[in-house]
Amino acid sequence: MSGLVAEVAVAAPLDRTLSYLVPEALVSNARCGMRVRVPLGRRTATGYVLDVQTGAVDGLKPVIELLGSEPAFPPAMVDFFRRAAAYYQYPLGEVIRTALPAGLSGGNHEVKALTERIYQASEMVGMPRGPRQRELLDYLRGVDCVARSELLTVFPNCQSSLRALVDQGFVLEGQRERLRDPFSDMTLAADTSVDMTDRQAEVFASIDAALQQGGFQPMLLHGVTGSGKTEVYLQAIEQVLRSGRQALVLVPEIALTPQLVSRFRARFAGGRASLAVLHSGLSLGERFDAWRSVARGEVDIVIGARSAVFAPLQRLGMVIVDEEHESSYKQGDGFRYHARDLALMRGQMEQALVLLGSATPALTTYHRACQGKIAYLELPQRVMSRPMPEVELIDLTQDRPEGILAQALKDALVANLERGEQSLLLLNRRGFAPYLLCADCGEALRCPHCDITLTFYLGQKELRCNYCDFRQPPPDQCPACQGADLLPEGAGTEKLEQELQELLPTARIARMDRDTTGRKGAHQSLVAAMEKRAIDVLVGTQMVAKGLDFPGVTLVGVVQADNLLNLPDFRAAERAFTLLTQVAGRAGRGERPGRVFVQTYAHEHFALDCCVRHDYVGFAREELALRQELGYPPFGFLVNCVLSGAVREQVEAAAEALVAELLGPAMDLGIEVLGPAPCPLARLRGKSRYQLLLKASTRPPLRHLLTRMPVLRRALPGKVTMTVDVDPLDML
DNA sequence: AGCACGCCGACT
DNA sequence: GTCGGCGTGCTC
Ligand SMILES: [Zn+2]
Ligand SMILES: [Zn+2]
Numbered sequence: 206m207s208g209l210v211a212e213v214a215v216a217a218p219l220d221r222t223l224s225y226l227v228p229e230a231l232v233s234n235a236r237c238g239m240r241v242r243v244p245l246g247r248r249t250a251t252g253y254v255l256d257v258q259t260g261a262v263d264g265l266k267p268v269i270e271l272l273g274s275e276p277a278f279p280p281a282m283v284d285f286f287r288r289a290a291a292y293y294q295y296p297l298g299e300v301i302r303t304a305l306p307a308g309l310s311g312g313n314h315e316v317k318a319l320t321e322r323i324y325q326a327s328e329m330v331g332m333p334r335g336p337r338q339r340e341l342l343d344y345l346r347g348v349d350c351v352a353r354s355e356l357l358t359v360f361p362n363c364q365s366s367l368r369a370l371v372d373q374g375f376v377l378e379g380q381r382e383r384l385r386d387p388f389s390d391m392t393l394a395a396d397t398s399v400d401m402t403d404r405q406a407e408v409f410a411s412i413d414a415a416l417q418q419g420g421f422q423p424m425l426l427h428g429v430t431g432s433g434k435t436e437v438y439l440q441a442i443e444q445v446l447r448s449g450r451q452a453l454v455l456v457p458e459i460a461l462t463p464q465l466v467s468r469f470r471a472r473f474a475g476g477r478a479s480l481a482v483l484h485s486g487l488s489l490g491e492r493f494d495a496w497r498s499v500a501r502g503e504v505d506i507v508i509g510a511r512s513a514v515f516a517p518l519q520r521l522g523m524v525i526v527d528e529e530h531e532s533s534y535k536q537g538d539g540f541r542y543h544a545r546d547l548a549l550m551r552g553q554m555e556q557a558l559v560l561l562g563s564a565t566p567a568l569t570t571y572h573r574a575c576q577g578k579i580a581y582l583e584l585p586q587r588v589m590s591r592p593m594p595e596v597e598l599i600d601l602t603q604d605r606p607e608g609i610l611a612q613a614l615k616d617a618l619v620a621n622l623e624r625g626e627q628s629l630l631l632l633n634r635r636g637f638a639p640y641l642l643c644a645d646c647g648e649a650l651r652c653p654h655c656d657i658t659l660t661f662y663l664g665q666k667e668l669r670c671n672y673c674d675f676r677q678p679p680p681d682q683c684p685a686c687q688g689a690d691l692l693p694e695g696a697g698t699e700k701l702e703q704e705l706q707e708l709l710p711t712a713r714i715a716r717m718d719r720d721t722t723g724r725k726g727a728h729q730s731l732v733a734a735m736e737k738r739a740i741d742v743l744v745g746t747q748m749v750a751k752g753l754d755f756p757g758v759t760l761v762g763v764v765q766a767d768n769l770l771n772l773p774d775f776r777a778a779e780r781a782f783t784l785l786t787q788v789a790g791r792a793g794r795g796e797r798p799g800r801v802f803v804q805t806y807a808h809e810h811f812a813l814d815c816c817v818r819h820d821y822v823g824f825a826r827e828e829l830a831l832r833q834e835l836g837y838p839p840f841g842f843l844v845n846c847v848l849s850g851a852v853r854e855q856v857e858a859a860a861e862a863l864v865a866e867l868l869g870p871a872m873d874l875g876i877e878v879l880g881p882a883p884c885p886l887a888r889l890r891g892k893s894r895y896q897l898l899l900k901a902s903t904r905p906p907l908r909h910l911l912t913r914m915p916v917l918r919r920a921l922p923g924k925v926t927m928t929v930d931v932d933p934l935d936m937l
Numbered sequence: 938a939g940c941a942c943g944c945c946g947a948c949t
Numbered sequence: 950g951t952c953g954g955c956g957t958g959c960t961c
Binding site: 245247250264 | 956960
C-alpha cells in the first residue's frame with residue numbers, strides 16, 4: 206500500500222524520527238514545518254513535520270490533526286535543527302520544541318487590563334516637615350509622573366510618607382492602564398545614522414565588503430566598552446536590508462530593554478523596515494503573533510535573546526551576537542545549546558555573515574580569530590576620545606577594612622557623593638551574609654536538600670538556599686550542638702547596602718540583585734531610576750555589570766574580587782577578568798572620566814593586573830598558555846556527563862559502571878575520561894550528583910563517542926538519570 | 938518522558 | 950489466589 210508519509214520529530218526523548226500516514230483530509234495542508242498531533246504508543250504527542258513523501262504506508266498510524274494553519278518554521282531550518290540535535294546529542298523533537306515559542310498553540314490572546322497607581326507633584330509650593338517627605342517630594346518634582354511600583358524601588362518603605370504628602374496636597378494620586386507591551390510605548394525620536402569615527406567607518410567597511418562578497422562570513426568585533434559597537438551594528442543592518450536579506454540580532458536577556466529596542470525601532474521607523482522582538486517578557490499571545498509574522502516573512506529585523514537564534518527567518522543575511530561572551534547565551538537545562546555557537550552553525554548553513562561583538566570576547570572566540578577562522582575587527586578607543594577609566598587595586602592586606610569597604614573606597618564614595626556623581630558597587634553575593642555560623646562549634650547552617658550553606662537574609666529574617674527553594678526562619682540554637690550564638694559571617698549585598706547607609710546617610714542607595722529584580726519590570730525600574738539620577742549609589746551582583754550605560758556613573762567599586770578568582774573552575778580567571786573589565790567599563794561613559802577600585806587580597810593575580818592595564822590581549826595570551834598546557838578549551842573539547850539520583854551509593858555505582866563502559870572506546874578514540882567524581886555541588890535538590898568529564902583535542906572522536914550515549918543511558922539503573930552537556934560552561 | 942508488560946513478596 | 954512493587958523496553 207502506498208500513500209503520503211510524513212516524517213515527524215515527536216516532542217519526546219526518542220532517538221529517531223517516526224513516520225506517519227497523512228490521512229486524505231490533511232493531504233493539502235500537511236507540509237514541512239507544520240505542528241501535528243500524532244499517536245505515540247497508547248497516548249498522543251505533539252510532533253513536527255520534517256518531510257512529506259509518497260511511500261509505503263503499511264503499519265503506519267495516521268496523523269491525528271494539524272496544529273495551527275501554517276508552518277511554524279521554514280523547510281530550510283530542518284537541517285539546522287538536525288545538526289543542532291546531533292551536535293548537542295539531544296532528541297530532535299525536543300530540540301524543535303525548545304526552539305519554538307511557548308504557547309504556539311495560539312488563541313490565548315487575553316489582554317490583562319490592569320491599572321497601576323501613579324503619583325505626581327502638585328502645583329502647591331512650600332515644603333512638608335518630615336525629611337523623608339521632603340526627599341520624596343524633591344524627587345517627584347524632578348520627574349514628570351511616576352508609577353507606584355517604580356517609586357517603591359527607589360524609596361523602599363515610603364508608603365507612609367507618600368500617604369502624608371497626598372493628604373497634605375503636595376502630591377496628586379492618579380491611575381493609568383498598565384502597559385501590556387513594554388516595548389510598544391517608547392516614543393520614537395526619528396533617528397538617522399550618526400557620523401562614525403574613522404575607526405568605526407573602517408570596521409564598517411570591512412563588514413560591508415564581507416557582505417558584498419557573500420557566503421558564510423564569521424567576524425569578531427572586539428570593541429572596548431563605550432566604543433560605539435551599536436552604531437556599527439545599525440549601519441551593517443541597513444546594508445543587509447538593502448540587499449533584500451534579513452537581520453537577526455541576539456542580545457543577552459538582561460540587555461533586551463525597551464531602550465535598546467527603541468534605538469533599533471527609531472532607526473528603522475517610518476516603514477523603512479519592520480522589526481519584531483522575541484522576548485520572554487511578552488505574553489504568550491504576543492510571542493505567538495511575533496513568531497508568526499516572522500515565519501510569514503513579514504519581518505526584516507528580529508531582536509531577541511538566546512532562543513531568538515531559532516527565529517524562522519527565510520532570507521537570513523546576518524546574525525549579530527552582541528556581548529558574545531555572555532554566559533546567558535548558554536541554556537542551562539534541557540537542550541543545553543549555546544546561542545553564539547548555533548548562530549555560527551546557522552550562518553554557515555545559510556551563507557550569512559555572523560558578527561560577534563564584545564569588549565571581552567570569550568577566549569574560545571578570540572582564539573578562533575587568532576587562528577584566522579574568524580575575521581578580527583577592532584575598536585580600541587571609546588567614542589568622543591573619552592578615556593578608559595582608571596583602575597586601581599586596593600590591597601586588603603594593607604588597607605584592612607573594619608567592615609566591608611576599605612578606607613580608600615570609602616573616601617572615594619564620600620567624595621563622589623559630594624560631587625553629585627553616581628557610584629556603582631559590585632558584590633557577587635546575595636543576601637545579608639553567606640553563612641550563619643555557630644559561635645560554639647563553628648558549624649554553618651546548611652540546606653537539607655543541597656550540599657551548600659544557607660544564606661542569611663536580614664530583610665526577610667530567614668535563611669535561604671540559593672540553589673533550591675528551601676527557606677526557614679533562623680533557628681534559636683545550633684542544630685549540631687544546641688549553642689545559642691548564631692552569627693552571620695561574610696558579606697552580601699544586603700549588608701553592603703546597610704554599611705553604605707551608615708557611611709552615606711544622605712545618599713539615595715538602591716540594590717540590584719536577583720532578590721530585588723524578581724518581579725517583572727523591577728529591573729527596568731531600577732535602570733530608569735539610575736538614568737534619572739534618582740539613585741546615588743547602586744549596589745548589586747554581577748547584574749550591574751551587564752550592558753548598562755549610565756553616563757552619570759564615575760565611580761565603580763568591586764568589593765571582593767577574590768571570590769571570583771577562587772571558584773573551582775578552569776574558567777575562573779576568564780570570568781573574573783571579563784566581569785571586572787565589564788563593570789569597570791560602566792565608569793566614565795559620560796562627560797566626566799571614571800575611576801574604578803578593586804578590593805582584593807590577591808593583588809598580584811595576572812587577571813587583575815591585566816584589568817588594571819585594560820590589557821585584554823595580554824590576559825588572553827597568558828590564560829591561553831595555561832589552557833594549552835592543560836588541554837582545556839579552546840585547545841581541547843569537553844563533554845560533561847552528570848549522573849544524579851536520590852541515593853548517593855546508587856549514583857556512584859552507576860557512574861563507575863558508566864566509566865567502565867566508556868573507558869575502552871574512549872581510549873581507542875584518544876579521549877580522556879576524568880572521573881567519576883562528585884560534582885562540586887555534590888547534592889542538589891535532594892539528588893546526589895556525580896560527574897565525568899570527557900576531554901579530547903578534537904571534536905569528531907567526542908561526537909563519535911556520544912552516539913553511544915542513548916544505549917548507555919538505557920543501561921542506567923532506573924533511579925539514576927544522566928544529563929550530557931556538550932561544551933559545558935560551568936561544571937557545578 | 939509515558940505507558941505498557943512482567944515477574945516476585947505479602948495481603949484479604 | 951490477587952494486589953502492587955518498580956525493572957525493562959517500546960513508541961511509526
Ligand atoms: Zn554549634
Ligand atoms: Zn537547597
